[in-house]
Amino acid sequence: MAQAQAAATSVTLTVNGESKTLDVAPWETLLDVLRERLHLTGAKKGCDQGQCGACTVLVDGRRVNSCLQLAVMRDGCEITTIEGLGEPASLHAMQAAFVKHDAFQCGYCTPGQICSAVGMIREGHAETAEEIRELMSGNLCRCGAYTNIVEAIEEVLAERNAPKLEAAE
Amino acid sequence: MNRFSYLRASSVSEAVAAVAGDPAARFIAGGTNLVDLMKYDVEKPGRLVDITRLPLNAIEETADGGLKIGALVPNSDLAYDQRVRRDYPLLSSAILAGASAQLRNAATTGGNLLQRTRCYYFYDVATPCNKREPGSGCSAIGGATRIHAILGASDSCIATHPSDMCVALAALEAVVHVQGPKGDRTIPIADFHRLPGDTPETDNTLEHGEMVTAVELPAPRFGAHHTYLKLRDRLSYAFALVSIAAAVELDGDVIGEVRVALGGVAHKPWRDADAEGALKGALPSSSAFADFADRLLSGAKGQGENDFKVELAKRAIVRALGQAAAGTPQVQSVKQVN
Structure with missing residues (x-):
């Protein structure tokens, strides 16, 4: 039988591959837990209202706005943040493509852009530049690096699709 | 955000009883609208009843050739479901026209029906709004009305329903399945949402404690048209x-x-x-x-x-x-x- 909880509840989250058990209040968002409790400050608190995408992380492999997730509801989930995708010495392909294509200026939206792009490629519905733009529209970039962001994502998509084409020959 | 208690429901009947018995309780699933409204202090629930662990996330074929979509099916899963893309492409397209990919991954079918207006004044607790605070007045009338109603509005409220999915459901004549403290019932989509009249605080015809469990589509008929x-x-x-x-x-x-x-x-x-x-x-x-x-x-x-x-x-x-x-x-x- 489920119990009503007014105070802190113990939850276990697997964050970037590490199991973390902590007490959270019902009103703590996943974003706040990641940033303030686990000190993973890659995901950004831009608008805190699900409008900018800077807080995007992967929950069980799916990209979501962590500012709109209550941490208590994500008990048992696997969370991947930008810190879990790659390290400076071993960048994820998407991180490397963002650097190569100069796909940012101030960098504030970049962790969310990259997590979102990784999630989008896993979803498997983007092929063309138009589809990338449409399916990345939940990530705003006030510096206006969109052109280079699309180019970076296109390159990762092409690299990902290349082996399949060779295998088909 | 206000302080509230949290209950993770383990059955539909438990969830329904928990909300029906507490006027300040709300169901929560994807949370993409409710958590947002709580951050603005528009919604201040005393208790949230988490229904995300309930077995309402399947898309099943019905005996008369339609589909029954569980209330917890995420918007993205529904839009990309092969049967929906093939037989109800209008619904798939409408869902993909709405929100962002991140929000569609979190938002649910039932929650989409229940999302609230994006009227600027409804969100701004510093202004009067009959929908948020009955009797306080409508700030939208005579104000910034670019996103407001041109049909069916009243002197009390000119807000619009913001959903794209529901517009397709209306054209497809979907039926909403509901479970409440008095039992189960079905509501044709045309009768689910309501016009504001002089009670704009009520968006739809659900009673407090009634939970959307599924949305049913009749057999497909329009093909590519x-x-x-x-x-x-x-x-x-x-x-x-x-x-x-x-x-x-x-x-x-x-x-x-x-x-x-x-x-x-x-x-x-x-x-x-x-x-x-x-x-x-x-x-x-x-x-x-x-x-x-x-x-x-x-x-x-x-x-x-x-x-x-x-x-x-x-x-x-x-x-x-x-x-x-x-x-x-x-x-x-x-x-x-x-």
């Missing part, structure tokens, strides 16, 4: 100024059954069955579609700043019916409207 045409202030990730869900059955050269629902123009998806019936037997043409649009928009009234929406809606209807009749639906990643 459909479109979801959404016009808005930026090309993606914005609410509709006007949206059109259109589905047409052709009987040889002439129009058979037609369904047209409008979004962004009223407190609920807007349809007129008499106007749809009058199109039956006509040859598809811009003039026939324009006559239909005039009829569907009869009684439309702008609020000043949004006067343009009356003509915009009429022209969008002509375009949408043309797309549907030709079997060339709007693709949501293509921003040119033909």
Whole structure:
């Protein structure tokens, strides 16, 4: 039988591959837990209202706005943040493509852009530049690096699709 | 955000009882709208009942050839489901026209039905709003009304329902399955949302404690002859100024059954069955579609700043019916409207 909880509840989250058990209040968002409790400050608190995408992380492999997730509801989930995708010495392909294509200026939206792009490629519905733009529209970039962001994502998509084409020959 | 207690429900009946017995309790699933409203102090629940662990996330075929969509099916899963893409492409397209990929991953089918208006004044707790605080007045009337209603509004409220999915559900004549403290019932989508009248605080015909458990679609009938045409202030990730869900059955050269629902123009998806019936037997043409649009928009009234929406809606209807009749639906990643 489920119990009503007014105070802190113990939850276990697997964050970037590490199991973390902590007490959270019902009103703590996943974003706040990641940033303030686990000190993973890659995901950004831009608008805190699900409008900018800077807080995007992967929950069980799916990209979501962590500012709109209550941490208590994500008990048992696997969370991947930008810190879990790659390290400076071993960048994820998407991180490397963002650097190569100069796909940012101030960098504030970049962790969310990259997590979102990784999630989008896993979803498997983007092929063309138009589809990338449409399916990345939940990530705003006030510096206006969109052109280079699309180019970076296109390159990762092409690299990902290349082996399949060779295998088909 | 206000302070509240949390209950993770382990059965539908437990969830229903927990909310029905507490006027300050709310169901929570995807949370994409409720958590947002809580951050603005528009919603201040005393208790949240988490229904996300309940077994309501399947899409099942029904005995009469339709689909029954569990209330917890995420919007993205529904939009990309192979059966939905094949048999109900209008629904898939409408869902993909709404929100962002991140929000569609989190938002649920039931929650989409229950999302609240994005009226600026409803969100701004410093201003009077009859929907948020009954009797306090409507700040939108005479204010900034670009996103507000042109049909079915009242002196108390001119808010619009913001959903894209629900506009397609209205055209497809979906049925909402509900479980409540008094048992189960079904509600045709046309009767699910309501007009504001003098009680705009009530968005729909659910009683407190009733939970949406599924949305049922009747057997598919329109094939490729459909479109979801959404016009808005930026090309993606914005609410509709006007949206059109259109589905047409052709009987040889002439129009058979037609369904047209409008979004962004009223407190609920807007349809007129008499106007749809009058199109039956006509040859598809811009003039026939324009006559239909005039009829569907009869009684439309702008609020000043949004006067343009009356003509915009009429022209969008002509375009949408043309797309549907030709079997060339709007693709949501293509921003040119033909």
